[in-house]
Amino acid sequence: MDDHPIVVENLVKYYEGRCVLNGIDLEVPRGCIYGLLGRNGCGKTTLIRTLLGLEPPTRGRTMLLGADSRRLSARARARIGYVAEGHNLIQNYRVRRLIGLCRDLALHWNEAFFSQLMETFRLPMDRKIKELSAGMRAELNLALAMAVDPELLILDDPTLGLDTVARRQFLELAIDLIQKQDRTILFSSHILGDVERIADRIGIMVAGKLIVDCELEELKRRVRKLQILFPSEAPKDLYITEIIHQRNAGREMVLTVADWNPQKQAILETFGPQSCTELAMTLEDIFIECTRPATAAVVEGSEV
Amino acid sequence: MRTYWTLLKREIIDHVAYFAAALILSGLLTAMLVSIAVSFDGSDRELFGIAGGIAATIAVVGGLCGLGVAQMYADRVRNISAFLTALPVTRAQIFIARIAAGVLAILILLLPPAVAATMLLGPNVDGVPVYRGVVPDVFRGLFLMCLACYSVGIYAGWHRRSLAPTLGVLPVVLLVPLLLVIKGFGPDSAAILAIFILACLAGTWCRFASSSL
Secondary structure, eight states: OTTOSEEEEEEEEEETTEEEEEEEEEEEOTTOEEEEEEOTTSSHHHHHHHHTTSSOOSEEEEEETTEEGGGOOHHHHTTEEEEOTTOOOOTTSBHHHHHHHHHHHOSSOOHHHHHHHHHHHTOOTTSBGGGSOHHHHHHHHHHHHHTTOOSEEEEESTTTTOOHHHHHHHHHHHHHHHHHSOOEEEEEESOHHHHHHHOSEEEEEETTEEEEEEEHHHHHHHEEEEEEEOSSSOOSOOOOSSEEEEEEETTEEEEEEESOOHHHHHHHHTTOOSEEEEEOOOHHHHHHHHHOGGGHHHHHTSOO | OHHHHHHHHHHHHHTHHHHHHHHHHHHHHHHHHHHHHHHOOSOOSOSSOHHHHHHHHHHHHHHHHHHHHHHHHHHHHHTHHHHHTTSSOOHHHHHHHHHHHHHHHHHHHHHHHHHHHHHHTOTTOOOOOOOTTHHHHHHHHHHHHHHHHHHHHHHHHHHOSSHHHHHTHHHHHTHHHHHHHHHTTSHHHHHHHHHHHHHHHHHHHHHHHHSOO
């Protein structure tokens, strides 16, 4: 259990009669930077909130650092840093008071590191949190999360609402901090570039399901996009397993498929294609293919 | 203990108006007790004005219920517990510190008058002809009444999402002092109030421990 600071077992969450998380299984190994991707409303934040014990699961269980999320002790919580979506800080507190509160409650507080961060950010200490810009709130939240030297860092869409410059500054600082210390990180975002720069393992969520869970390089290697030309109209009934997306337009078929192998190639050959060209895919292309609404059902039975 | 102290301090600072009001009211009650004892001339006139008593009761009952509502309602609106539980703090610690703040407000309110009453009715003081032994019973009853009103406040504050229905419990809370008027300060009313308080606190804890933050 210690080798996996984050464990999710058959997690199901219903919210007001709607299934928000549908049978999620996930294990994040120690030292891994895990990028959790998904479109808005796919369940990323609910998964993270359930992991932290902020949401009770309907079924299944989640564990952080070997302890059940619903029964996390103060000592276990002290080893976790959390940057919430929208930077959920106490809005009517002044910056100084909020820092004081966090410092007093922390079991371990790296004052030297925190001071260094505050010097970089130059936050106005006497201003109320609600009067700070989104970028300042993000910086403060990150500084508070990092000051406890967390063993496990959970960042829930930390760049949401930031403009391009603030987002880039925030990410560069985050990358710098992350790379300096060996820790497990769960990083959720819907901005592909952010995740691609940081993560070494990727999870893609679609409609409450984790449809992809593998290393970033493996994902890029396993998912192929093929442009196939047929002499006449492209066949609609191409019986190949693990098709992520298929688009037919006249003689042309664009096929996104996982685990392309000689067997699948042989099946394709039986349809007599004129040409078959592999198209280069970025993480963004893979993400878009995987999260197309019509493909969710196709991918469900063939987790990448 | 440092966590509890920090959380308690946070509760006091966030609701300082209630604690200041408790302190002022406590001072007024103490002054009133001293004034009665000093100016008592042995006649049969009423020791306390009925109107003043009712006004003080409403202020105490409403204020303590309001404190409970304010603590829980502010938590819901500002996501305070959601923030705190991301720190090395458990829901149980937040809840205990919150209740401790409520008990502290009640003690601030009742302790000075209780001490004053005990001293004014002391064995070596010639004063108001009241049986000394009644003081602990009266203040125990008043403490439980205050705690019951506070408990209703935190129960309502966490159970209702909007403020209007939450404030709707205030008239209900006014019924609590009637129990003391009808049953007196004896062990019966103390037992009823204690059960009522436990039920309110247990109900609030169950919801607080299991709900989304």
